[in-house]
Amino acid sequence: MNNLEIINGRSRSEELTELIHNLENKNFLDEDRNLNLREASERDFIEMFFFARVFVKGKEFSHHTKRAYRADAKTLLDYLAQNELSFSDIGYPEVKAYNEYISEKYAAKTAIRKLEFFRRLLDFGYDTKYYSAPLSRWIHKPSVKRGHYLNEENKNRVQLRELNQEDAERLIEFFPRVVRTKHKQKHLQQRNLLLGYLLYTTGLRASEIVNLNKGSFYYRRGELWVDVIGKGGKHREVPVREETEIELLRYLQIWEGKTEIDSSDETPLFYSLYNKEETRQRITYNHLYKIVKEAVRIAGVNEKISPHWFRHTFVTTMLENEVPLVDVKEWVGHSDISTTNLYLERVNKGKSYQRLKKVQLFENNR
Template identity: 60%
Template structure:
């Protein structure tokens, strides 16, 4: 997006001179040598915002996160275009109007994310003198709902009528996973695809991996500990590393899948080849391994859900919620669940526990003698 991003690839001793020359050439420094966009073009403003606040080199964004940022930027651009506004035109009335537009059009979770993107853009504009006022102070986000829910609008006269938890019970989760191999329609590599899909289902269900984490798995991600148990080393959200134990059932499927595709079953920590890759129209040996994409994973889950006749809203992330809930229902310590799930704060994990406790209130009620 920005030719300044090319500096990520220059050496440390070259970085300063390259960056200084580019900023001075584009007149983006003030008399105090600070970044100033007072007289910059709107293109420079947007490029610098994405470079410094979105595409900064200190973290690697997942394709899902980048897609969300693009969506948020597109929403704002559409609003400005519809009202014949430029970024320079944004002031108090425009902030309030966009705030209302987002709240009216989107559910709380999406509205919060889009308004947070807007807030970051306005704050960056204020810090770089593109805007003379601290406009983000006028943004008001809708209250966030606790936990992992979806909103089902069952009555058109009411905006929200029922909240449903985005997870499966144990029986339904196992049933849906049993259909993962059944979605394979191809004749070529049919057995390999079926074993791959079943392993995907088991990993989602028994590890709580995010979709991006599962798709990023390499053969070298797996290792044995000193006691001989299999683990997977995962790079999660925000580049945070964590280690997950692999259940015996999942381990068996993993090695069966490797054997079926003609790959080595010897653990190799230096093997960076993708665990899951496209197998359609491929012939052994699988030399050109194109990593499986999120749309492909999403399609597998959706088709399995359809065949199983379950809730059409089910997505890969539902298995993560199911995993966390099942751990807590089986009295796995909260701190252990937090680490396994890769939650940045234990309060996130505690939201699951609060709902589990709410669901179990009938147990306490039955202990009370209300009738004599």
């Protein structure tokens, strides 16, 4: 047997045999051996949807993506239960009613995501003959403002989900103050400070930061870079500013007694400490989120600030300082440059009045 065929201790042929057996046993294959769920139970339908269209084997998903899919599924299931509906009851009226319910209850971006989940489920149902008509055609997603904004009801103007440089730097000063325990206090304070520096100066997603290893950092021509695994398992390289490098080296000195970067060290960069034996576990997104929210509380600033605000702040700050669009796009890992360009459009609009004032329209002052 080819070793490359082994997956979790079983060969591909064994997995295929098991899949065929399960499908044939439940009569889920038609005469053309295509997936046919016309007679499937609701449980089988939703399980097959997640198996075939959501958590596809070999495709990597972040913790946030998995949590979002499950949340979207729960929203739909709760709605059906509250209205005494089953999946097989869904038709044009039910699609329109759910569409209206989601659009009214959730902010535009969340509603769009939940309706996209619903659309994919309906398309899967149509493809597998669970539904006899393409019901997803009746879904209409709400429009969303371009850029990154807070939802402010009954207001014509909206607040950006980002900080200015002064507020960002001030907030980071409160990260170490979150630590209240005396045990390893200096260690945890430096950990929190480094978390703040990485959020503010690299534009990394919070989930990317907590998954960093000590060996994720390396030097190239005397400059420090970090190798990041982003969405979909995609790698990218991000330069590390000198201020952050200093805090990183200080962190490694306090925690590990190291004075230099070891690019071969594959142990987690950030730890949480548990019990008196000092059991170390990789810090989680929820832990980082709580650190940021507690720093926000202590600082007495906008309570809606979250880790992601620092990412938006980084992009805007880079573009305001005329860092090339393509560089910023690569550093933050946007899959499409049009996403980064949304920030640039807003930055340019903010500078438009200053450019207007530089133009001399009258030869003589009046």
